Amino acid sequence: MYDEEEFLQLSGIQHFAFCRRQWALAYIELQWQENVRTVEGRLLHENAHDAGIKEKRGDLLIVRAMPIHSRELGVSGECDVVEFHRSESGIPISGHEGKYTVVPVEYKRGRPKANDVDALQVAAQALCLEEMLCCDIPYGAVYYGETRHREKIEFTKELRCKVQDMFAEMHKYYRQGYTPKVKWSKSCNACSLKDICLPVLNKSLSVKDYIDSKMKEEGTE
Numbered sequence: 001m002y003d004e005e006e007f008l009q010l011s012g013i014q015h016f017a018f019c020r021r022q023w024a025l026a027y028i029e030l031q032w033q034e035n036v037r038t039v040e041g042r043l044l045h046e047n048a049h050d051a052g053i054k055e056k057r058g059d060l061l062i063v064r065a066m067p068i069h070s071r072e073l074g075v076s077g078e079c080d081v082v083e084f085h086r087s088e089s090g091i092p093i094s095g096h097e098g099k100y101t102v103v104p105v106e107y108k109r110g111r112p113k114a115n116d117v118d119a120l121q122v123a124a125q126a127l128c129l130e131e132m133l134c135c136d137i138p139y140g141a142v143y144y145g146e147t148r149h150r151e152k153i154e155f156t157k158e159l160r161c162k163v164q165d166m167f168a169e170m171h172k173y174y175r176q177g178y179t180p181k182v183k184w185s186k187s188c189n190a191c192s193l194k195d196i197c198l199p200v201l202n203k204s205l206s207v208k209d210y211i212d213s214k215m216k217e218e219g220t221e
């Protein structure tokens with residue numbers, strides 16, 4: 001069990017899964033830089049996180065910007081949306097009659113990805129909610145702004161174990177203050193931290209060759 005002062009930001013798991021160096025630059029070295037994708041994503045989350053909006057639609061209760069944490073994982077954060085569906089197989093909710101099942105919903109700006117980066121984040125939210133509410137959550141969802149459609153995410157044993165393993169690795173790096181190196185890939189071009197990370201330096205070019213090439217591009221040589 002982790003103490004509260006050891007908690008990491010839950011949202012960091014998405015960055016960690018995408019690139020361990022990106023996560024370390026942002027969450028250990030506290031370096032960040034916006035690009036179009038991050039701004040659009042932030043605006044979408046601000047709308048989803050409007051805590052002033054609470055909805056009750058028949059047997060469905062919708063809660064926004066719900067604070068969550070897990071002492072077992074050592075993380076804290078917020079859910080974009082948590083849906084409580086009235087069901088006899090659910091749990092009691094204070095101030096509401098009956099029982100409810102719990103479904104976390106994460107909002108993303110783009111479209112579904114080929115990897116499990118988004119699934120890991122919503123699965124991490126589910127693990128926190130299970131610990132807090134003493135319940136089982138078999139699935140959640142990710143809503144994509146570009147397609148205006150939500151994808152159902154099954155919280156399999158494999159996905160849960162991957163979340164746990166990743167947070168353990170994140171805590172290890174955080175304690176060590178360690179920023180991993182990175183192998184350049186095409187995905188680096190879309191990263192908002194590429195000018196800070198300089199992933200091209202980890203390719204075959206030496207630092208001197210990289211600087212020389214930039215000087216030639218700018219006509220300074």
